[in-house]
Amino acid sequence: METILQGKADAIKMAIVTLLGRGHLLIEDIPGVGKTTLASALAKSTDCTFRRIQFTSDLLPTDILGVSIFNQETRDFEFRQGPVFSNIVLADEINRTNPKTQSALLEAMSEKKVSVERHTFMLPDPFMVIATQNPMEYHGTFPLPESQLDRFMLHITIGYPALEYERKAILGKTSFVLLDDLSPVVSHQEIVRMQAEVEKVFTDDSVVAYLMKIVTGTRTHPSVRLGASTRGAQFFLSAVRAHAYYEGRDYISPDDVKALAPLVLGHRIILRTRMTVAEAELVVRDIVESLPVPV
């Protein structure tokens, strides 16, 4: 993967952590730094099914979930599964579509199932949504409400690559060509197994207490209007576990917590000044720095 998205090891790591922690990833950055490439690379390097949904303002919920069609032969309605029925779903530019369509996807994200006309369909396992949004385009966008932002485990930015990598990127093959060369390194059964192992990662009480302190810190910080939710704390611990597992440990350490705190909590809090997520991440960093690490 790193060959495709050079110099962005952190972003790749966080994408894998999200996958292992059974979460969903929100990538927010300006166009053209590799958001979509990251998502498709992640899907390609596993043997997971991958669908990409380009969110436009006229997208309907049925375009995502699927639709019931009347079958003339059986004289009955039959359900045609939409693109959401795949292991990894890339929701490109999620903030361009209307809230109705957004919430259709977000419901599927939290429930891991789809309900259409009295029928409930389970989504495949593993299931992960990678959503991207562009911060710059304010016109014709519907920003995700807080409750829906909360369903994403991590919020990352990719940022411009370092100069040398950027040079390589423009001189070398385009990422589309490289993506075709990519072969799966891990099966989706193995991912499910790893996800189960992540849940067994040992959590020392003091580290959990540290995590909780950070979460409650977001609720009491003077410049925060709305702190992180309990679901946020749950996601936080899952992410920390997955991070520890990614690092090859079977226990969590304060380092995991500290490294993930801004990414997990940044998009969950609302500042009094209603500033961007980046600002919020700074506030989280501020909170983390004010708290003693358990020793």
Add this chain to the structure above:
Amino acid sequence: MPILYKVLTALLALTGCVSLAITGQINLVMSSVALALIPGYYRFFKGEPHASIRIIGLFTFTELLVFLFDSFAVSGDVFIAVAHLTIAFQALKSFDLKEPWDHLQVYFVSLLQLIIASELTSSLAFGVVFVVFMVLLVTAMVVSHFLKEGHGNQGLVRRPVYVISVLTICLTVLFFAGLPRFTYRFISKGHARGIHTTGFSGRMDFGSLGTVKLDPTVVMRVELQGPAAGPLYWRGSTLDYFDGITWKNELRTGTRLRRTADGFILGTPEKGSGTNRQPEGTVKQQTEQQIDLEPLDSDVIFGLARVLSIRTDAYAMTVDAAGTISLPGKTSRRIRYTVISDVADRAAGSADPRYLQVPAGSERISGLALRLVRNIQDEAGRAAFIEGYLRNNYEYSLTVSPPPEGTSPIEDFLFIARKGYCEHYATAMVLMLRGVGIPARVVTGFLGGDRNTYGGYLIVRQSDAHSWVEALIKGQWQRFDPTPPVAVQPAGTYNLFWDSVKMKWSRYVVGYRPEDRSDLLGQFATGLGQAGRLSVQSVRRLMSSGLPAFLLFVALSVLMAVSVLVHLKRRRRGRRKVTAAYLKVRGALVRKGIRITASTTTAEIEAQTVKFPFNPLLREFHRAYSRARFGRGADEEAVLQKARSLIRAMGSKAMSGAGK
């Protein structure tokens, strides 16, 4: 839920039931429900689902019905029935352990069982069970506390458990030794059944002593002070009326004994005149006996003849005309008393026609007696001759077949079987003496006892039960023992040693008295007193008033609470050895000028020290430290080893110099 917690609950339930079982007072059939504990806890450990609420409810209802039935029909005693009920409850609860609350109920019921057991027994085994229970309870409480606080780590629990257990036991010992004893008892009615005896309650069915003679149960333990020559006859009760089958005591109307500061005084009050408790002139040798009497099913107490005074905490004592001393009621628990007696085998007495009564149809016995003593004139000689005759011409045997129908057992003994045991001998002699006109009576009690070299006291057992004869000769009751001496098998060393342990337990723990406290304090204070101002007297004075004891109690409670809190707090901060090593390394890094604050993590420190040559060592140490500190536990010694080598590396000039 950690397995430790489950095991503790099971052990506590078991300890409670065991404590009741060792009392030997509970009904085996009623308590057989305890067997249900095994499948109950087996299922619990296997994590099988607890019984449905309907079944539990049904059984609870049944339990209550059985309890009512039990308290009226089976045990006839609500107290014992409650004991059975607690066992049934424990058994039922083992199928229904859902929430922490259920576990607490098990603890509580176990405690109740311990309290009930303490009422029923005061044996050494109970003491052991009690200590085990206390440690288990402390552990269970600490574990449940930690669980509640969310500490799953079992290693965390261990230290506080040790500390609190030891503290609790120390405090118990302190309170035990320090606090004054109340004569007030928690439950006033005694529920323990006494050892079954015969012959001491004014009635003895002939032949019943034979079974008692085979019973090695300890009846009393005696510490003797003063001279005691010859065989020791522990006099109990007298029997005067024999109807051919049963001996009875018709003279049981007793007079209350006078109570003085020295205890209950026997003898004539008008002569004693208060200060002088010895009847003048007659007494030269006095023997003091401290007796621990096991609970018997009679109210008679024993002592060497002739008893002068008794010290005990009973509120009243009576003595009847024949010198039988009894308590106001049956002793339901072990009692301790001190008897002072002059060792004389004769005592003044007066004739009474009932001492000449013989059962109808004993002419043949009288005839034998008259024939034997026809050449002897004085009564003492006659009695001694009959004693000798029985001693030498009859065979001692505990296996006596019952006499044929219609024959009196004494005639059977004298003329047909010619073998028997003390009961036969004594009865025969009394009837013969009465036949020749000498007033006589049977005395029951104990003879001799095993001298225990461990602890220097005497063990008197059921098998030492004996009956002998007193005859009124020249206005004095004189003792005769027609039973030939029997060689007794000495008890084994192990048994003697074990018994001495039990004796010490009952003497110094169960029977702990205020004097013992003073003694203990005295010994303690003389040890201290060499160095300091602590005088025995002042401490004793302090101890004798109630307030200091209370203050001591409060102070110790506060001390304990504070120490536990401090300990838990320290524990929570998690300053274990590896943490200390980590902080030491961090301190060394700070001295090297690396910016480290409380919120700095290991990874950040590593990032800051990339340029230093000890960085790989530091990474290694951090990995080991965080595994030991935050992981499932690891070799702490290895971490400390790494810390030492790291600090050495940081200190050496070559290493640190290269980085700058």
